[in-house]
Structures are given as C-alpha cells and as structure tokens.
Amino acid sequence: MGAGAWGTALAKVLADAGNSVRLWSRRPELADEINRTHRNAGYLDGRLPDAIQATSDHAEALGGACTVLLAVPSQTLRANLTQWKDSIGTDTTLVSLAKGIELGTLMRMSQVIVQVAGVDPSRVAVVSGPNLASEIAQGQPAATVVACTDSGRAVALQRALATGYFRPYTNSDVxxxxxxxxxxxxxxxxxxxxxxxxxxxxxxxxxxxxxxxxxxxxxxxxxxxxxxxxxxxxxxxxxxxxxxxxxxxxxxxxxxxxxxxxxxxxxxxxxxxxxxxxxxxxxxxxxxxxxxxxxxxxxxxxxxxxxxxxxxxxxxxxxxxxxxx
CATH class of the missing domain: 1.10.1040.10 (N-(1-d-carboxylethyl)-l-norvaline Dehydrogenase; domain 2)
Structure with missing residues (x-):
C-alpha cells in the first residue's frame, strides 16, 4: 500500500521471490503507468516484474490479501489506515514499512496500526534495515530485519521476502x-x-x-x-x-x-x-x-x-x- 520508492522496491522483491503482488497507488495515472509500462520511472529505474499488478482502488488491492505492507509516510499512516481497515482480512499480517514517531500521540507505527485497525499486536510486523530502495531495485545484495512478536508470522514474511539478493533476518524486538x-x-x-x-x-x-x-x-x-x-x-x-x-x-x-x-x-x-x-x-x-x-x-x-x-x-x-x- 504505497507506490513510492520503498513500496515499489519491496513489491519487486516480493514478486522476484515468487509472490503475486498488488501495488496500491494513490494516483490512478501512476497505477495505469505501472500496468502499461511495468515501470515506476518517477521513483525507481528499471523494469518491474509482470507479477506486480497496480491499482488505485484500495478495496481491490486489499481483497483476499494474506499480507499487507504499509508503505505510506509515517504521518499519513493513521488517516490512510482508517480508510482501509474495513477491507483488511481478519487474519491478515500487517507490516509497517514507515519509519517515524507519530506527532501528537508519540506512538510508534506498530502502535498506530494496532489502535486504528483494532488488531492484536502479534499480527503486526516491522521491516527495517539498511535498505536504500534504488539499490534494492537494481538487485544489489542487501539484508533486512523482519520483527514480529509472532514467530510464525515473522518466518512466513521472511520466506516471502527472501531472494538471491535480499536476505531477511527475523527478530522478536519490534x-x-x-x-x-x-x-x-x-x-x-x-x-x-x-x-x-x-x-x-x-x-x-x-x-x-x-x-x-x-x-x-x-x-x-x-x-x-x-x-x-x-x-x-x-x-x-x-x-x-x-x-x-x-x-x-x-x-x-x-x-x-x-x-x-x-x-x-x-x-x-x-x-x-x-x-x-x-x-x-x-x-x-x-x-x-x-x-x-x-x-x-x-x-x-x-x-x-x-x-x-x-x-x-x-x-x-x-x-x-x-x-x-
């Protein structure tokens, strides 16, 4: 959910790892561009895998998804998730890709997700590490951390992200x-x-x-x-x-x-x-x-x-x- 540089780069990683990926873009014209050209030239160089299907319809993007990666800026997460929460499945893993502390509430992003979506903290994971989107999109070797208090969800996400160039490590310390x-x-x-x-x-x-x-x-x-x-x-x-x-x-x-x-x-x-x-x-x-x-x-x-x-x-x-x- 989010077709900026980081969201698009991780969508590519997921597709390269063999997953079917839906990429939500706020702008319909960008979703059309990605589907038509298999590129997101405004954010990243290079061609995107055919397994990525872009849409600007959040219900279409979220419908039936087993894992939802939230790649919008930290200060907009609450407003976006409020609109999306009713389309998220009852056992879907929610993954924070945003890095920040919410102004006013001083909540971490996982806390915002728990509060807004009304989910148990064990359903929320965080992906974080030395991950410059442009290098990952080029397939340069990189590693990351998948943090989740539910070890089963952490391992499932680790497997979904593992490619020849992207190495995820699990951790319980969200x-x-x-x-x-x-x-x-x-x-x-x-x-x-x-x-x-x-x-x-x-x-x-x-x-x-x-x-x-x-x-x-x-x-x-x-x-x-x-x-x-x-x-x-x-x-x-x-x-x-x-x-x-x-x-x-x-x-x-x-x-x-x-x-x-x-x-x-x-x-x-x-x-x-x-x-x-x-x-x-x-x-x-x-x-x-x-x-x-x-x-x-x-x-x-x-x-x-x-x-x-x-x-x-x-x-x-x-x-x-x-x-x-």
Whole structure:
C-alpha cells in the first residue's frame, strides 16, 4: 500500500521471490503507468516484474490479501489506515514499512496500526534495515530485519521476502526495530549538515557513533533490546542512511549545511520533506517524556524548527561539558 520508492522496491522483491503482488497507488495515472509500462520511472529505474499488478482502488488491492505492507509516510499512516481497515482480512499480517514517531500521540507505527485497525499486536510486523530502495531495485545484495512478536508470522514474511539478493533476518524486538528506524533519519540529517558545511570523515564517524548512543538510550528506555540496535535495524540502517548520497535525509541536511534555507532545501527535494525533519520533533518529545538526553536530535530540531544555523549547532555541541563516554 504505497507506490513510492520503498513500496515499489519491496513489491519487486516480493514478486522476484515468487509472490503475486498488488501495488496500491494513490494516483490512478501512476497505477495505469505501472500496468502499461511495468515501470515506476518517477521513483525507481528499471523494469518491474509482470507479477506486480497496480491499482488505485484500495478495496481491490486489499481483497483476499494474506499480507499487507504499509508503505505510506509515517504521518499519513493513521488517516490512510482508517480508510482501509474495513477491507483488511481478519487474519491478515500487517507490516509497517514507515519509519517515524507519530506527532501528537508519540506512538510508534506498530502502535498506530494496532489502535486504528483494532488488531492484536502479534499480527503486526516491522521491516527495517539498511535498505536504500534504488539499490534494492537494481538487485544489489542487501539484508533486512523482519520483527514480529509472532514467530510464525515473522518466518512466513521472511520466506516471502527472501531472494538471491535480499536476505531477511527475523527478530522478536519490534520496539528496537522501530526506534532504530525512526531515529536514524534525524542523525542522517546531522551527518548531511556536517558534510554540507565542509566537515570530514572524523566528524561523520563521531556523529554516527554518538547518534547510536542516544538512539540506544531511548530504545532501552522504551524496552528495546541493545542487540537489536547493534544490528541491521540499528547501526546498519544508521550507517547506510548517514553515508549514502541516495539518502533523502542526508541530502536534505547537506543542503542546509551548505547555507541553504529550509524552503530552498525543500524545493531542491522536489517538494518532499525529509522524514527526519518531522521525526526530530516527535522523537525529541518522546525522549523528553522518558527523561532521555538526545543532544544531536535536539540540535537538528533547533536547526529545522527554531532557526538555529548549522554553524551555531556545531558550536553548541562542541561546547557541551566533557564527560566519560
């Protein structure tokens, strides 16, 4: 459900693994384009498998589906799922592909799904890892985490996603997978800002490492397992998003770091706001409610929402009192 880059890339993975796939697009003209040309050129390069059938009718997409992957942006998930829930089967596995914390409620995406769809948490899974959509669409080797408290559903989804180039690992720690996915976009913005103002690899390494430290503090406070955040859904996803030029969050941060305004960065991104710009607000609020200190996240929030310059943010972070690691 969602024909953006990530939704389309996973639809390709599922089709390549031998599944019959229906891909829902909000725009009828995009669904027609995919069916006619077997391409989604606005988001990804390359031809899509014939096993993918696109539609803009959510009831048609959901009817009879045993697994539903939710690939809409995190802040629109609630509104979309409210429209879709009556078309979802009574034992369907619901899979969150969105990475974020909902503004206002401060809920993780799996919690939003449980509340809106009225399903047991054991029916909800999360897919998260170092998964840049463009590389996966090209068939480059990648790995991911399938997190679900129901081991049977996790294994079924693992088998559905396993291809020669895409390797899924199962995990029962839904909280850890979601915290890692939500927070890494914010740290990627910080890495981009540093690169944009001319800082090098030492700085990037420090941001990634200290970013992981604050992600782990929040994750552990919420009940996540440290091992999850030390794995693919944590450090793996963090490194890929922080370092890749294909990462929207890193690229957005780089534009800000090179002196661009929020409006200019938004225009250069084709009007798409990087997920971390919204997430930094909800992640910081969630951290505050658990009395967890997240200085990098706070600095990104001040740049994106409070008018602080990137140079001022760097000076602020370097001026913090020294302490043991």
């Amino acid at each position: 909280i850890g997978a979601e915290v890692g996915g939500a927070c890494k976009n914010v740290i990627a913005l910080a890495c981009g800002m540093a690169a944009g103002c001319g800082l090098g690899e030492n700085t990037a390494a420090a941001i990634i490492t200290r970013g992981l430290a604050e992600i782990m503090r929040l994750g552990i406070a919420l009940g996540a397992k440290p091992a999850t955040l030390a794995g693919l859904a944590g450090i793996g996803d963090l490194v890929a998003t922080c370092m890749s030029p294909h990462s929207r969050n890193r690229s957005f941060g780089e534009r800000l770091g090179s002196g661009g305004t929020m409006a200019a960065a938004l225009a250069a991104s084709g009007g798409h706001v990087a997920e971390g710009v919204t997430s930094c607000e909800s992640v910081l609020a969630l951290a505050s409610s658990y009395d967890v200190e997240m200085p990098l996240t706070e600095a990104v929030h001040r740049v994106c929402h409070r008018g602080l310059s990137v140079n001022e943010a760097v000076a602020l972070l370097l001026g913090r009192s020294t302490k043991p690691e």
